[in-house]
Amino acid sequence: MKCDLIVVGGGPGGSMAAKTAASAGLKVVMLEKRQEIGDPVRCAEGVSMKGLNRMVKPEPKWISSVVKGARIYAPDGKRVVMSESSSGNGYILERKVFDRGLAMQAAQAGAKVLVKTRALGLLRKDGAISGVSALRIGEPLQIEAPLIIGADGVESKVGRWAGIDTTLKLPDIESCAQFLVHDASIDDEYTEFFLGNSIAPSGYVWSFPKGEKLANIGLGIQGSRSKPGEAVRLLRQFMKTRFPNGKVVEMVVGGDPCSGPIDSAIADGVMLVGDAAHQTDPFTGGGILNAMQAGIIAGEVAAEAITACDVSRSGLKEYDDRWKEDIGKIIAKSFQLKEFFVKLTDKDLNHLIGSMAKEDMSKMDLAGMLRVLFRLNPKLLWGLKSLII
Amino acid sequence: MLTVNRYKCCYCGACVAVCPTCSLELVETWLEVSAECKECGLCTKICPVGALEVEA
Numbered sequence: 506m507k508c509d510l511i512v513v514g515g516g517p518g519g520s521m522a523a524k525t526a527a528s529a530g531l532k533v534v535m536l537e538k539r540q541e542i543g544d545p546v547r548c549a550e551g552v553s554m555k556g557l558n559r560m561v562k563p564e565p566k567w568i569s570s571v572v573k574g575a576r577i578y579a580p581d582g583k584r585v586v587m588s589e590s591s592s593g594n595g596y597i598l599e600r601k602v603f604d605r606g607l608a609m610q611a612a613q614a615g616a617k618v619l620v621k622t623r624a625l626g627l628l629r630k631d632g633a634i635s636g637v638s639a640l641r642i643g644e645p646l647q648i649e650a651p652l653i654i655g656a657d658g659v660e661s662k663v664g665r666w667a668g669i670d671t672t673l674k675l676p677d678i679e680s681c682a683q684f685l686v687h688d689a690s691i692d693d694e695y696t697e698f699f700l701g702n703s704i705a706p707s708g709y710v711w712s713f714p715k716g717e718k719l720a721n722i723g724l725g726i727q728g729s730r731s732k733p734g735e736a737v738r739l740l741r742q743f744m745k746t747r748f749p750n751g752k753v754v755e756m757v758v759g760g761d762p763c764s765g766p767i768d769s770a771i772a773d774g775v776m777l778v779g780d781a782a783h784q785t786d787p788f789t790g791g792g793i794l795n796a797m798q799a800g801i802i803a804g805e806v807a808a809e810a811i812t813a814c815d816v817s818r819s820g821l822k823e824y825d826d827r828w829k830e831d832i833g834k835i836i837a838k839s840f841q842l843k844e845f846f847v848k849l850t851d852k853d854l855n856h857l858i859g860s861m862a863k864e865d866m867s868k869m870d871l872a873g874m875l876r877v878l879f880r881l882n883p884k885l886l887w888g889l890k891s892l893i894i
Numbered sequence: 895m896l897t898v899n900r901y902k903c904c905y906c907g908a909c910v911a912v913c914p915t916c917s918l919e920l921v922e923t924w925l926e927v928s929a930e931c932k933e934c935g936l937c938t939k940i941c942p943v944g945a946l947e948v949e950a
Contacts, residue, residue, distance in 0.1 A: 545905070672912065673912050678908065731939050734941065
C-alpha cells in the first residue's frame, strides 16, 4: 500500500489531520489500533462551545449536554460560581460518537481509515522514513509514505521511534479515574470542581453533567503523588462522602500529560499531534481542542511539505512554529500555573476561594477569575504576577 | 519481574507513557512487557487501578 501521508491514531487529533490533508489533495491512510474508534473512552468529555464551533460544525448527536457555568469548591466546602461567561459555556461530548463522527469526516474527505491496525515501527529507506510497518487484524502490512503524523495518544510510540523523547516524568502526568454516575443530586447545567489535597492531591475532582442526572465524576492526581491504584481508591472515597447513593454505570481511567509544551514535535518525516506531543493544557487537563487545532495545522503543513517534496525536519518546521504560536503559548502559561497551584495547601485553597465570596463572578472566565484572585491575594499569588497581569 | 494483573488492567496506557525504557506496549486491551524492562516500578505508581506490580 502506498500513500502520501500515514496518520497513526484515529482520535480527534488524528482525524482532523487526516481530514485536512485529504481535503488538500493528499492520499492519506489513517491507522487505528483499536477495532472501534472512540471506545474505550479516556476522557471527561468537556470542551468549550466556542472553541469547538470554530473548528467543526458539531452534530447534535455528538453532544450529551450543554453547561452554562461552573462551581468550584474549596476543601472547606466554600464555593465560587462562574456562569454565563464566554468560556463557562461548554459542551459535554459523547466521545464514542464524536470520535467516530470526526473519523467519518476524514474518510469522507478521502482518507482511508484502517481499524484494528497497529503500527509496529517506522520503515526506512536510505536513512529516510519510508512508511510504517503494521499489523492489520493480526496480519503484517507495510504502508509506504514519506510522511507520518503520530497522533497515537498518551502511550505514543511514533515520536520515540523517530528520536523525539516523549516519555513523561511522574510530575508531568496526572493519574486519572472516572465513573459515569447517575445521582438525583446532579445539576444538569453546571460543571463542578472540588479542590483539596486529601481528595485529589495536586489535582482536582470534576463532575461534568451528561444530562438526565448523569455525570462524568472523576479525578486526577499528580503522578509524583500517586501510588498503585490510588486514583481509583480516592475516587471511591469521594463517591462515598459526596454521592453515597450514586449509581456507577461506567468506569474510565487514564493518564493525562501535563508537562507543558515539548521542545519540538517534529523529526525528519514525522510530526506529532495531541497527547502524543503533550499538547494537553497542563492546568485544566483539557486536550481535545488543542489536539484538533494541532491536527489541522499538521494536515496543512503536510500538504505543503508533500507538494514541495521536502518532508525533512526543516521542511516541517512550519508545524512547530505554528502550533507553538497558537496553542503552545497557552500551554506554556498553563504549565506555570499548574506548577504554582500543585504546591498550594488546603489552607491556601480555602483562603483563595473564600476571598471571592463578595465578588460577582457571574460573568467571569478562568483568566478573569485569576485576575480577581490576584487582586485579592497579592501576597499568596505574587509568584504568578507576570502570568496574570 | 513486572507482573500485569489482567483482571485489574483497564488498558489506559498511562504506564506506557512513563516507561523510561519504552518496554511497555498497549495492544488494544492487552499490555505487553518486553525483556527491556528494568523493573524500575514507575509504571506501578502511575497505574490508576494498581494493576502493575514489581515482584522480587
